[in-house]
Amino acid sequence: MDKNKKFIWEMFQNTGSIDGSLSENIAKSWIHSREAGVNPNKICLEKNMVRDGQLKNSLHKNKKIIQIVKPVMKELCEQFEEYKLTVTLLDTDLCVLVVQKSHDELLCNTLKISNRPGFCYSEEKIGTTAISMCAKTGKVETISGYEHYCREYHDVFCVAVPIYDENNNICSILGGTGILKNKVSNLDTILAISSKMITNNIKMQNVERELDTKSNLYGIIFDTISDGMLTVNMEGIITSVNPAGMQILGIDKSCIGKHITESVDFEPTILEVIKNRKGYIDREFRLEGKNGMIHFVKTAIPMKDERGNMIGCLDVFRSITQVKSMVNKLTGAQAKYTISNIIGKCNSIQNTKKMIKIAGRNDSTVLIQGESGTGKEIIAQAIHNHGIRKNGPFIAINCSAIPRDLIESELFGYEKGSFTGALKGGRPGKFEMAHGGTLFFDEIGDMPLDMQSKLLRVLQQKSLVRIGGFKEMAIDVRIIAATNKNLDEMIKEKSFREDLYYRINVINIVSPPLREREGDIDLLIDYMLRRHNLINGTHKVISDKAREILDKWEWPGNVRELENAVEYAYCMAEDKEILPEHLPNRIFNAMTKGQNNKSFNMPLYNNGVITIKQAEIIAIKHALNHVNGNMTKASKMLGIGRTTLYEKIHKIGLIEYSNE
Structure with a gap:
């Protein structure tokens, strides 16, 4: 989970505040979802299902589109089978018409509920999704995890693309959803291509549908996508390549119409796809090219005609640098x-x-x-x-x-x-x-x-x-x-x-250890308490007595221990004020028992026993104080070498003695 996005989502749900790092479109969608009264914690199936008659009419109205899109949906599920992908087709009212699933039994409950015919994805019903965003913008949209308005979608990713009719109006939406941990890196690219293919089929239903005709119409999308793209026919002849692909491979447009082996000086992996008729997804390749080693991740998709015959292959590839950057962002x-x-x-x-x-x-x-x-x-x-x-x-x-x-x-x-x-x-x-x-x-x-x-x-x-x-x-x-x-x-x-x-x-x-940071404990307590109040929409304060105990504790676990203690006390305090008894037992009890041991100025553990590390600090401090900081006398008194004493002083942060 992206902890930062989780914090932003929780802050909005608790306070209505929008973090500046959130994109403008998602922020507007969240606000609209809240104003529409969408429940962020629960999806109600009955309220979000359209009437049977309405679904029947929409299925009849979109019959031709469904016939065109169904084979594409099936092919997408087959190609992304290992990613447990679900593909849906929706009408302009965002009602689900058709669903294609890779593995129905492996879907989470959220996808089983929402990915069924008749379920409505309107923003007024289930809040922010890629589907509702796509319907607004008319562009490819990707929404993942905590970008969704509803909690039940926080383990899900969704990509949606618009499909246009012959008048360039949106006539349906194609969506791909799955579990967030199985997120496909280039699904947006593949769905964008599929959308163009479907749109082209709608416009050209009565015209030639061969691959080369379609490929000529993909020029716009080829020129705008950052991934490299290249298509070949069954003879290995290059039929199209986009600018990103030419840059990665070190070729130019003159390669179109030639066999792929004439344009690259390594064995093209796409020929193996033509031979065995099996594609692959996100496979890493390192090959020696004209300008040195080419290191990229590739996806190869066999392209078929309406009768299911393979007529060529689409090769989608990106440089490993792009992939690593994306992975690093996704994994935090x-x-x-x-x-x-x-x-x-x-x-x-x-x-x-x-x-x-x-x-x-x-x-x-x-x-x-x-x-x-x-x-x-x-x-x-x-x-x-x-x-x-x-x-x-x-x-x-x-x-x-x-x-x-x-x-x-x-x-x-x-x-x-x-x-x-x-x-x-x-x-x-x-x-x-x-x-x-x-x-x-x-x-x-x-x-x-x-x-x-x-x-x-x-x-x-x-x-x-x-x-x-x-x-x-x-x-x-x-x-x-x-x-x-x-x-x-x-x-x-x-x-x-x-x-x-x-x-x-x-x-x-x-x-530096926290016990040596004079005056910083109060600053840290206030900072940590403010953060918990902000996240939970509360206004708790810490009492002077509780603060005094925290100030006197020696913090063997340092800032991490302090953070744990403040969070514990915050949770234990049911009212506004945090009192001493709300502090962790190990601190409250030890400080109470330690009143008769003030000369050590150390918290006690387990019936008055201190740790070995604390005993060493006490011994060094007392020895140095006894000899007025004389390092030679102190080291003899402690039975250790002068160099070792310097090292220990440096380690525990006794600044006043470290520069003798």
Whole structure:
């Protein structure tokens, strides 16, 4: 789910406020849906079904259109069978006339309810959909997930295209719907082509219907679509190609009328489709062309006449760069946080913000060090958004969360057949997906030693080879790493490579622990509480006593723990004011029991026991205070080396002693 769009939808439903990032057309549709009284939480089947007599009349009125469109709908479902696609034909009143389904038993309840003859998709009944938007704009429309007005469509995507009659008036709507997780990347392109073909059939019902006649009429759509398109007949002769296709393949219009092998210097995959009469969807190809390697994703659709005989093939392709950009947007692989999202005014946070700006202006590798929960990924995203790569992808990989035997394939990708369970067409790795952007290695201290050496080689050579492959690919990626471990100690223990450490630690940024951020806790509490109030339309406030307890807590879990505590207290407070008893039990009880232990100034756990980390902080503070900050005497008193004491002071953020 896109968390940002979910927040925008919930904010509108709760407050009626429209986020500025929402498109103008969708915003207007949401407002109109609300004014029409559409229930955003429940679709009522009975209220949205037209009368039997009305459906019967519409079926009779659109009989000719249905005869033309039905074979196209069937072909679309067959070609997109693995994506569980449902195709619908609707009249101008947005009443469903015909439904074609790939897998009826696998459809979600929402699609089973709404994709049936007689169901009405008008905006006044079920709110914003691609179908209702298409009827308004007369253009191809795509609505996904939380862009829908009704909650029941939030797991669904929908693409709709208009079909025109001989007078260039919209006579029906063709829609394709499916589960959001199975979303087809180029369905809008395929449906647009289908719409043109259907419209042409309507206009030319009594005229020649061969492919070459239709292909000549596709010029307008060919010239405006960003995907590359090329058609060939059964002899492999090119019958049409659009400008995007010519640019990707490095050819010109003179290729039309020639065999495809005369225009490209690699074995055309489309000839295999002509031979075996089977198309494919979103298959990756990397072929050596005139201008180097051509890397793209292709869809091949066999074209048939009205009798079902194959008469040629449509080849739709786009550059891998376009595909990766689209995938990154759909999967949320973009940095959403900036410096403005880092809340705090203390000296350590101001210094962190300064370092973020410095790192953003450069393209060097960055190492972010700090305890868990201090917001290291937010810092990484802010660096990305402050630099020249801000329009590129931001890919994050947690080195501690990926199984050891999968981390190499996750990073470098693999070719088809590389190992048992590999995807048919292979899979790009995180480095490829991050090309032109930033790759963030979270918890890099947990990366296995053997992978550290492979990562170092890729960083040095700026190229990689997929698992099971042999072609070397250049990569352009900015590296940011983060860890909560002491890499210096790990190097001494031979559990982290020293050469990799120096490779990633060009710019070093420390993410300070919350207990050392004087004055920032109140700012963070207010910020978090405002956010919960905005989302839920409430006006809760925190009492002085509750705030005092939160101020005194040492926050071993840092900002993440504070966020959890504020959300818990918000939920527990049934009235407007958040009181001490609404705080998490571990904090409320520990602070109450800790009144007799004020000299430690630390929260207690489990019957008065403190953590080892807290005991170490207490010991260091007391030793330094006892010897008036003398590092040599303090290290002897603690039984550790002077260098080790410096490292520990730096790690826990004792600024007053770190610059002795």
